[in-house]
Amino acid sequence: MPLLISLKIVPNGEFGLGNPIFSAPSINHWCGTDRLGRDVCIRTLAASGVALQVVFVAVSLAVLVGIPLGLLSGYIGGILDRVLVLLMDTLYTIPVLLLSVVMAFLLGRGILNASIALCVVYIPQYFRLVRNQTSQVKSELYIEAAISMGASPLWVIRKYLLKNVLTSVPVVLTLNAADAVLVLGGLGFLGLGLPENIPEWGSDLNMALVALPTGIWWTAIYPGMAMFVLVLGLSFVGEGLEKLISETSLQD
Amino acid sequence: MATKKELFKYTLSRLALLPIMLWIISSLVFILLRIAPGDPVDAILGTRANEFARESLRMKLGLDKPLINQYLEYINHLLHGNLGISLNTQEPVKVIISRALPASMELAIFAILIASLVGYLIGFLGAVKPEGKIDFWGRLFGIGTYALPPFWAAMLIQIIFAVLLGWLPIGGRLPPGLSPPAPFTGFLLLDSLLNNKIEIFISSFKHLILPSLTLGILLSGIFSRSLRLNLEEVLKKDYIEAAKSRGINETRLLVRHALPNTLLPILTITGLTVSSLIGGALLIEITFSWPGIALGLQEAINQRDYAVVQGIVVVISSLVVVISVVVDIAIAYIDPRVSY
Numbered sequence: 001m002p003l004l005i006s007l008k009i010v011p012n013g014e015f016g017l018g019n020p021i022f023s024a025p026s027i028n029h030w031c032g033t034d035r036l037g038r039d040v041c042i043r044t045l046a047a048s049g050v051a052l053q054v055v056f057v058a059v060s061l062a063v064l065v066g067i068p069l070g071l072l073s074g075y076i077g078g079i080l081d082r083v084l085v086l087l088m089d090t091l092y093t094i095p096v097l098l099l100s101v102v103m104a105f106l107l108g109r110g111i112l113n114a115s116i117a118l119c120v121v122y123i124p125q126y127f128r129l130v131r132n133q134t135s136q137v138k139s140e141l142y143i144e145a146a147i148s149m150g151a152s153p154l155w156v157i158r159k160y161l162l163k164n165v166l167t168s169v170p171v172v173l174t175l176n177a178a179d180a181v182l183v184l185g186g187l188g189f190l191g192l193g194l195p196e197n198i199p200e201w202g203s204d205l206n207m208a209l210v211a212l213p214t215g216i217w218w219t220a221i222y223p224g225m226a227m228f229v230l231v232l233g234l235s236f237v238g239e240g241l242e243k244l245i246s247e248t249s250l251q252d
Numbered sequence: 253m254a255t256k257k258e259l260f261k262y263t264l265s266r267l268a269l270l271p272i273m274l275w276i277i278s279s280l281v282f283i284l285l286r287i288a289p290g291d292p293v294d295a296i297l298g299t300r301a302n303e304f305a306r307e308s309l310r311m312k313l314g315l316d317k318p319l320i321n322q323y324l325e326y327i328n329h330l331l332h333g334n335l336g337i338s339l340n341t342q343e344p345v346k347v348i349i350s351r352a353l354p355a356s357m358e359l360a361i362f363a364i365l366i367a368s369l370v371g372y373l374i375g376f377l378g379a380v381k382p383e384g385k386i387d388f389w390g391r392l393f394g395i396g397t398y399a400l401p402p403f404w405a406a407m408l409i410q411i412i413f414a415v416l417l418g419w420l421p422i423g424g425r426l427p428p429g430l431s432p433p434a435p436f437t438g439f440l441l442l443d444s445l446l447n448n449k450i451e452i453f454i455s456s457f458k459h460l461i462l463p464s465l466t467l468g469i470l471l472s473g474i475f476s477r478s479l480r481l482n483l484e485e486v487l488k489k490d491y492i493e494a495a496k497s498r499g500i501n502e503t504r505l506l507v508r509h510a511l512p513n514t515l516l517p518i519l520t521i522t523g524l525t526v527s528s529l530i531g532g533a534l535l536i537e538i539t540f541s542w543p544g545i546a547l548g549l550q551e552a553i554n555q556r557d558y559a560v561v562q563g564i565v566v567v568i569s570s571l572v573v574v575i576s577v578v579v580d581i582a583i584a585y586i587d588p589r590v591s592y
């Protein structure tokens with residue numbers, strides 16, 4: 001999407017000074033224009049690029065933090081494990097939107113800040129997933145055999161645990177990405193998240209809400225529809241992956 | 253089979269963890285608020301305020317004391333139920349929250365009623381005829397309601413029923429002309445009945461329909477999905493086969509034999525979804541300008557009112573944690589098969 005913008009195929013969504021404001025969908029503006037005269041269609045498309053970018057960074061950060069912590073906690077066990085589990089469980093019970101609202105409120109607006117606010121929400125999920133599998137696999141006979149033969153912890157983790165643990169990550173990752181799109185929209189809707197000049201579905205929808213009682217529906221319909229389609233698509237991909245992985249693991 | 257003693261032990265251990273979890277939440281909120289980049293004083297007064305105003309605000313907020321003292325004071329206040337004072341309106345945060353909470357709960361109760369009605373109906377009909385037409389649409393409904401952004405769904409419903417058709421009010425809890433009766437329970441429906449004000453009762457009920465319908469339908473997807481999955485699993489069990497071979501008819505089999513066994517897993521899932529319910533509920537409240545917790549939260553965010561944001565987050569998260577622990581314990585008591 002940023003590529004399309006830079007190639008001038010899709011004009012930048014920020015500007016619309018020459019356009020009439022709140023004009024209904026027409027040949028010139030397929031989805032109408034908003035209160036600043038920006039073309040809703042273009043802005044909605046531009047927002048999809050931004051949303052994907054933020055969500056991708058957020059979920060990758062969560063993976064990068066959650067998985068090592070989970071491996072460590074599951075492998076070492078003991079007090080460290082207990083403390084981390086309690087902490088993560090508590091984080092996990094805090095409502096997703098509320099947690100990211102606090103983070104976004106504190107960090108302020110910005111692409112990286114929004115990503116961090118989102119990633120905090122998903123860290124506990126990877127932690128739990130990886131930690132539970134690690135502590136399960138750890139007690140298997142072949143791991144004990146490897147340790148008794150003098151394998152170093154790092155080697156055991158890399159060689160045996162990581163592979164076992166990683167198979168279920170892609171599914172959670174796509175489903176989380178779907179969820180993160182919704183949460184990012186929620187943040188934007190609350191007036192948090194991305195800076196005002198960056199197109200974002202949630203904040204566009206919040207603006208549309210103000211115009212809604214006067215019968216202006218086009219600013220409300222399209223950004224939400226784009227969000228709906230993206231989340232739906234990501235969830236289908238996630239479910240497909242789940243099927244694929246469970247089938248291939250059955251064949252093994 | 254769990255013995256009474258084990259059950260008791262489990263309950264105790266869960267209850268013992270509860271205060272620790274609450275402590276973690278409140279400490280977390282405190283730490284986040286203090287280590288966050290940006291000075292709260294800057295956030296409130298702006299960077300151009302003069303030095304005197306800044307210092308006095310700093311003193312008022314207690315920010316001039318060492319961090320550890322601030323923390324101890326904060327925890328001490330929390331233990332006494334003191335959530336601080338709003339920086340914006342100077343009201344105690346507790347008052348703001350307790351004023352807004354009944355409205356949110358009214359909405360949540362109606363939404364859950366609608367969700368269970370719609371969700372269980374769809375899930376049940378789907379499981380009766382797996383791979384049938386209803387099942388297909390029911391499953392699509394389940395995924396679709398998950399993918400719908402809550403505030404967008406709310407706006408669509410507003411466009412259809414309030415703007416285009418004009419059947420129901422677009423938002424709020426009462427029309428501007430009507431003043432609410434003296435708050436007794438805070439639940440407007442109950443209060444108006446208690447005060448014999450039928451007009452207000454009808455009007456507030458009309459205002460409640462759209463938001464609770466939106467939230468209810470969004471949640472019903474989770475309900476229908478979990479009922480469908482669980483029923484399918486139960487129907488594969490041996491005792492169902494046995495009952496079938498004894499010639500018990502299909503409907504009776506479903507209602508008397510299979511359904512009761514799906515209720516526990518569903519209770520578990522419902523307990524787990526409380527936290528996602530809250531996220532959706534917050535956004536729907538704002539869309540319908542429903543004067544609940546969420547509107548208070550949004551206002552506090554826009555005013556950068558740290559104290560109110562902190563109070564609302566601590567209270568809601570604590571509520572969720574308490575509910576999830578209670579659900580866990582309830583399940584352990586009802587279901588003899590749960591191992592712990």
